[in-house]
Amino acid sequence: MATVIELPLDTYKGPVSPDWCPGCGDYGVLRSVQEAAGKLGILPKDLLIVSGIGCSSNLPGFIHAYGVHSLHGRSIPVATGAHLANTDMKTVITGGDGDGYGIGVGHLIHAMRRNLDVTYIVMDNQIYGLTTGQASPTTSKGQVTKSTPAPNGNHETPINPLALAITCGATFVARGFSGEAKLLTDLIAQGMAHKGFSLIDVFSPCVTYNKVNTYSFFKERVYKLEDEGFDPSDFHSSITKAYEWDKRIPLGVIYKTEQETYEDGEPILAKGALVKQSTKVDKALFNKFIEEMV
Amino acid sequence: MQEVTIGIGGAAGDGLDKSGDTLAKICGRLGLYVYAYNSYQSIIRGGHIWLKLRVGAEKVHNHGDQLNALIALNQDTIERHAPEVEVGGVIVFNADKLKCDPSLAKKGVTILPLPIGQITAELVKEHGALIPVMQNTVALGAVLYSSQLGLEKATSVITDTFKHKGQKVVDLNVGLLKCGYEYAASQSKPITKEWKFTNIGRPFTTGNEIFAIAAYAAGCKFYSAYPMTPASTILHWMCANSQKTGILVKQGEDELAVMNMTIGAGIAGVRAMCATAGGGYALMTEALGMAGIMEIPMVVVEVQRGGPSTGLPTKTEQADLFQVYGASQGEYPRLIVAPYDMADAYKTTVDAFNYADRYQMPVTIMSDLLLSEHHETVDKEAFPAEVKIDRGQIVTSWPEEKGKYKRFAFTESGISPRALPGTANTLYVNPSDDHDEESILISDMFTSPPIRRKIMEKRMRKMDNLLKELTPPQLEGPKDADVTLVTWGSTYGVVKEAAEQLNAAGTKTNILCIKYIYPFHAKEVTEILSKAKKKISVELNFTSQMARYIRSETGFAMDAYINKYDGEPYAPAELAQEIKDKLAKKPETLDVTEADAREIAYHYLRTHNGEKSRPGKIVQESVNGFGEPTWYIELTDRATGTKNGFMKVGLRTGATYTVERDAEPAKK
Numbered sequence: 023m024a025t026v027i028e029l030p031l032d033t034y035k036g037p038v039s040p041d042w043c044p045g046c047g048d049y050g051v052l053r054s055v056q057e058a059a060g061k062l063g064i065l066p067k068d069l070l071i072v073s074g075i076g077c078s079s080n081l082p083g084f085i086h087a088y089g090v091h092s093l094h095g096r097s098i099p100v101a102t103g104a105h106l107a108n109t110d111m112k113t114v115i116t117g118g119d120g121d122g123y124g125i126g127v128g129h130l131i132h133a134m135r136r137n138l139d140v141t142y143i144v145m146d147n148q149i150y151g152l153t154t155g156q157a158s159p160t161t162s163k164g165q166v167t168k169s170t171p172a173p174n175g176n177h178e179t180p181i182n183p184l185a186l187a188i189t190c191g192a193t194f195v196a197r198g199f200s201g202e203a204k205l206l207t208d209l210i211a212q213g214m215a216h217k218g219f220s221l222i223d224v225f226s227p228c229v230t231y232n233k234v235n236t237y238s239f240f241k242e243r244v245y246k247l248e249d250e251g252f253d254p255s256d257f258h259s260s261i262t263k264a265y266e267w268d269k270r271i272p273l274g275v276i277y278k279t280e281q282e283t284y285e286d287g288e289p290i291l292a293k294g295a296l297v298k299q300s301t302k303v304d305k306a307l308f309n310k311f312i313e314e315m316v
Numbered sequence: 317m318q319e320v321t322i323g324i325g326g327a328a329g330d331g332l333d334k335s336g337d338t339l340a341k342i343c344g345r346l347g348l349y350v351y352a353y354n355s356y357q358s359i360i361r362g363g364h365i366w367l368k369l370r371v372g373a374e375k376v377h378n379h380g381d382q383l384n385a386l387i388a389l390n391q392d393t394i395e396r397h398a399p400e401v402e403v404g405g406v407i408v409f410n411a412d413k414l415k416c417d418p419s420l421a422k423k424g425v426t427i428l429p430l431p432i433g434q435i436t437a438e439l440v441k442e443h444g445a446l447i448p449v450m451q452n453t454v455a456l457g458a459v460l461y462s463s464q465l466g467l468e469k470a471t472s473v474i475t476d477t478f479k480h481k482g483q484k485v486v487d488l489n490v491g492l493l494k495c496g497y498e499y500a501a502s503q504s505k506p507i508t509k510e511w512k513f514t515n516i517g518r519p520f521t522t523g524n525e526i527f528a529i530a531a532y533a534a535g536c537k538f539y540s541a542y543p544m545t546p547a548s549t550i551l552h553w554m555c556a557n558s559q560k561t562g563i564l565v566k567q568g569e570d571e572l573a574v575m576n577m578t579i580g581a582g583i584a585g586v587r588a589m590c591a592t593a594g595g596g597y598a599l600m601t602e603a604l605g606m607a608g609i610m611e612i613p614m615v616v617v618e619v620q621r622g623g624p625s626t627g628l629p630t631k632t633e634q635a636d637l638f639q640v641y642g643a644s645q646g647e648y649p650r651l652i653v654a655p656y657d658m659a660d661a662y663k664t665t666v667d668a669f670n671y672a673d674r675y676q677m678p679v680t681i682m683s684d685l686l687l688s689e690h691h692e693t694v695d696k697e698a699f700p701a702e703v704k705i706d707r708g709q710i711v712t713s714w715p716e717e718k719g720k721y722k723r724f725a726f727t728e729s730g731i732s733p734r735a736l737p738g739t740a741n742t743l744y745v746n747p748s749d750d751h752d753e754e755s756i757l758i759s760d761m762f763t764s765p766p767i768r769r770k771i772m773e774k775r776m777r778k779m780d781n782l783l784k785e786l787t788p789p790q791l792e793g794p795k796d797a798d799v800t801l802v803t804w805g806s807t808y809g810v811v812k813e814a815a816e817q818l819n820a821a822g823t824k825t826n827i828l829c830i831k832y833i834y835p836f837h838a839k840e841v842t843e844i845l846s847k848a849k850k851k852i853s854v855e856l857n858f859t860s861q862m863a864r865y866i867r868s869e870t871g872f873a874m875d876a877y878i879n880k881y882d883g884e885p886y887a888p889a890e891l892a893q894e895i896k897d898k899l900a901k902k903p904e905t906l907d908v909t910e911a912d913a914r915e916i917a918y919h920y921l922r923t924h925n926g927e928k929s930r931p932g933k934i935v936q937e938s939v940n941g942f943g944e945p946t947w948y949i950e951l952t953d954r955a956t957g958t959k960n961g962f963m964k965v966g967l968r969t970g971a972t973y974t975v976e977r978d979a980e981p982a983k984k
Contacts, residue, residue, distance in 0.1 A: 037754065041761040067740045072580075075748070082745045083757065088737040089745035090583060091757075092576070093606055099573040103580025103588070104737070106564060107538055111584075111738055132569040290564045297585045297736065299562060301535035301705070307560055308701040311529055315519035316344055 047226030050200035074121035078145035095125030184264035193218035247274035326389030347514030377809035457496025530665035575600035585736035591617035608648025613672035631883030632685035635857035659698035687806035793826030800848035813888035
């Protein structure tokens with residue numbers, strides 16, 4: 023087995039400093055992504071970060087790697103195309119809860135059931151930050167926001183991303199928290215190393231627009247599954263953990279299993295990365311196509 | 317030019333496609349040219365499928381004006397199409413199941429009922445009971461006799477078609493052909509003269525197959541699509557041949573996914589393509605702009621069909637010009653091109669990949685249902701296996717000495733050398749926000765009006781340079797023509813023949829066919845139109861989109877506009893007549909014609925369980941309480957010919973006002 027040469031943090035220092043609000047949870051996620059990549063010895067040129075639109079989606083500009091800062095809700099299909107065309111690169115998708123669980127949720131479901139070998143890190147702040155404070159698909163029921171006014175606030179049941187991921191075929195499902203940096207780095211590294219679709223939902227508090235799901239809110243509730251010796255390989259107990267909220271909120275690997283990936287089932291990729299394969303026309307084959315039309 | 321047109325009609329599931337394919341291949345191998353148009357519906361089983369094959373000694377470019385031989389696989393087909401058969405023609409059908417009332421056919425048309433049971437008795441003895449689709453082969457044999465196409469090539473086609481099922485099946489089918497052939501020979505005379513066969517075999521294919529094969533020749537490695545009529549057959553070809561061609565094919569969950577995946581693949585550096593119809597393209601519009609601002613090469617085929625909305629999924633139209641032109645917010649470099657026939661579709665696709673790569677932008681190829689789905693015989697030379705491949709300025713290495721690599725460097729040409737992800741020392745982000753040379757966003761933390769000005773100019777000057785490379789449109793036909801017909805896309809094929817008819821009749825006519833829509837040869841088109849005498853646009857849409865576009869780019873309006881938007885393509889004589897009417901300044905009328913009224917009556921009967929009746933006598937009545945004159949249409953019993961009701965249809969509106977049908981006689 024090849025030795026992994028770990029790389030220092032500043033290997034991934036981006037050209038521009040992040041412009042997130044001071045205290046934003048996304049700073050922690052950026053650092054953990056950089057640390058995880060370093061732990062796994064991934065060269066910046068072999069790392070592809072794909073995002074959509076939102077505060078958290080600005081991440082590709084802040085890390086030294088190849089990046090795509092695409093459209094709202096479309097990071098997953100863009101990453102899918104880029105990944106299938108070049109499976110030699112490590113593809114990591116980063117975005118927020120609006121981008122990923124709202125407009126992009128359709129694509130998420132299909133990517134998970136394909137078990138594509140990519141890692142999706144969602145900076146979940148349960149609000150729309152960049153557009154200044156509307157409700158998101160994970161905003162809690164009853165919460166008052168710019169688009170869900172008093173007296174009822176949000177009267178939609180929030181999406182449960184972990185349960186969604188487990189039932190749709192994701193094979194590595196975890197939850198992190200910006201306020202638990204070491205665990206977060208470890209989860210991201212595990213997710214990136216995992217063969218198959220990895221979803222890491224990260225509590226990444228929005229200090230400007232979400233006054234409910236704050237660092238204190240989470241510190242009062244979160245606990246680490248690894249401290250309880252939780253075994254993430256059982257579907258049903260994982261689903262139960264996924265629904266734990268109110269008083270206790272689990273952090274760590276919620277579900278992990280090994281399944282055939284989409285890439286395993288695509289014979290063309292057995293020959294290696296698509297972008298490195300020959301594009302030369304097989305003349306005999308071409309002529310056969312034409313002859314069959316006669 | 318010697319020609320014959322054979323129509324095959326039946327319900328979906330009756331095996332028309334295969335029969336048509338067989339007939340076309342027979343003609344192709346004889347060295348004849350075929351143009352086949354299939355008027356079909358969305359339905360999977362039932363409904364009405366109508367396949368017309370026009371066969372000519374020379375190349376034919378549309379489905380023509382006449383019907384000479386009719387193979388009817390169901391009663392409805394006889395009702396609809398028997399009256400269309402030209403004098404001297406023949407109508408063939410299974411006499412055991414169907415009948416053709418002599419009043420339905422013109423005098424001088426041979427009605428040839430085939431007693432299938434009787435004539436295939438020997439075959440049944442040897443091979444067992446026949447399955448319904450085999451009646452098609454018998455009918456085909458009869459028409460081969462009528463059209464003097466012989467049995468030799470037919471046997472070779474049948475053999476190729478069925479050899480994988482074993483010799484016995486081949487023998488059965490050849491036997492069926494022979495039965496029909498010999499029966500027809502014993503009962504009728506040929507309807508054509510003898511042909512001079514060159515026996516030069518030519519491919520018989522559809523526009524969609526051409527798009528797919530051309531993409532393969534051009535080195536496409538990624539194809540994505542969401543199933544949608546009439547683009548799905550590109551996906552089917554790609555999937556069926558994926559392992560052999562090495563093209564990775566991915567069906568997306570929707571067109572949003574498809575377009576974004578295709579762009580992702582382009583970002584990674586492979587030649588990538590997708591295709592869809594108008595409704596799917598509507599979902600792709602946002603992502604097109606992303607490809608434009610990120611400067612990513614990719615190719616998308618938009619196959620236009622009847623709109624708006626879900627519209628007429630199986631009918632042709634060319635009304636998406638403004639959707640494609642206006643696609644995506646803002647302004648960005650792109651190429652929009654509309655091929656005008658099969659050979660051009662091949663060339664256009666190969667060129668599209670090269671332009672996409674060299675200019676780093678999305679290319680939209682505008683096709684339409686007719687071009688994509690009709691079958692046509694094409695010369696093999698139109699499909700070279702070896703084509704020019706130019707990937708543009710791709711950076712494969714960047715030594716430290718060169719300094720910082722800038723993905724969006726402001727160059728003279730506007731084209732910035734492109735490093736593919738995975739290359740060392742050339743790291744960058746592909747941003748959908750506007751950005752500077754180094755891909756740093758310029759509307760977030762940092763804003764900069766001069767940088768925005770320069771990057772917009774950089775991207776857009778790619779278009780100025782691209783335009784210089786594109787072949788401008790040219791007038792086809794006599795320079796001093798009295799009439800210039802302006803058209804685009806597959807409509808060219810019928811405009812060409814209408815122009816031939818007009819020129820032959822003494823009206824000097826030439827044609828201006830627009831292929832490159834954006835960037836547009838405004839200078840050259842202005843020059844051409846400034847010298848044209850009478851300008852008439854011919855388009856398959858309601859609002860004359862190409863004519864309007866030309867006016868916006870050149871200042872020239874047409875002198876007359878010809879539009880067709882009933883879902884069916886033009887026929888040459890029909891078009892030539894309309895042109896003559898425009899020249900004679902005949903007042904335009906949208907009134908329902910007698911033929912229209914008959915068809916409206918048929919529509920009512922089919923939709924309201926009235927298939928035992930057919931429209932009979934039709935007379936026009938003056939205004940009598942409906943606010944407009946009406947067509948009075950008598951309904952008669954198909955079996956007995958006795959009147960059993962009537963309908964009134966508005967002359968101007970086409971409204972079905974009254975329907976009175978006698979009660980069904982009580983069953984004895």
